[in-house]
Amino acid sequence: MPTRERVQAFIAMVEANEFVAAIRQFYTEDASMQENLGAIRAGRDALAAGEEKVLETTAITTRPGTAFVLDGDRVVVHWVFDIVRPDGRTFTLDELAYQVWRDDRIAQERFYYDPAQRKL
Numbered sequence: 001m002p003t004r005e006r007v008q009a010f011i012a013m014v015e016a017n018e019f020v021a022a023i024r025q026f027y028t029e030d031a032s033m034q035e036n037l038g039a040i041r042a043g044r045d046a047l048a049a050g051e052e053k054v055l056e057t058t059a060i061t062t063r064p065g066t067a068f069v070l071d072g073d074r075v076v077v078h079w080v081f082d083i084v085r086p087d088g089r090t091f092t093l094d095e096l097a098y099q100v101w102r103d104d105r106i107a108q109e110r111f112y113y114d115p116a117q118r119k120l
Contacts (some may be wrong), residue, residue, distance in 0.1 A: 001073045002101045010106075011077065017064045019055065023048045027106045034110045060085040075099040075106075093117050 013022040016079045023031075023044060032042040041047060054060075063080040086088050095113035099106050 002104050006104050011066045020048050021053050032108050055088040073101045
């Protein structure tokens with residue numbers, strides 16, 4: 001079960017736009033991620049590599065002031081990201097991340113957002 005301070009440290013890293021480092025530092029080796037009802041991606045190394053690939057062409061900035069709820073080993077984080085696509089078009093993604101932690105690391109994460117936000 002994570003401490004409040006551990007969750008805040010994770011959020012601080014994401015708000016500093018250190019996405020790949022956050023995955024490496026805060027996720028279990030067998031962690032999984034899922035976008036809404038999309039395919040589940042698994043394995044910390046694969047998740048970090050996927051994030052690196054996205055960041056090669058897409059600029060993502062996390063807005064400060066992230067809110068979260070902690071209940072035992074479950075955490076919900078409210079993220080707001082400003083995203084610039086490779087063609088220069090932008091959009092804002094407002095989402096909730098539902099996380100299940102194992103000890104002090106994220107084991108499962110599912111993102112909930114309206115896909116219409118991604119329309120440019």
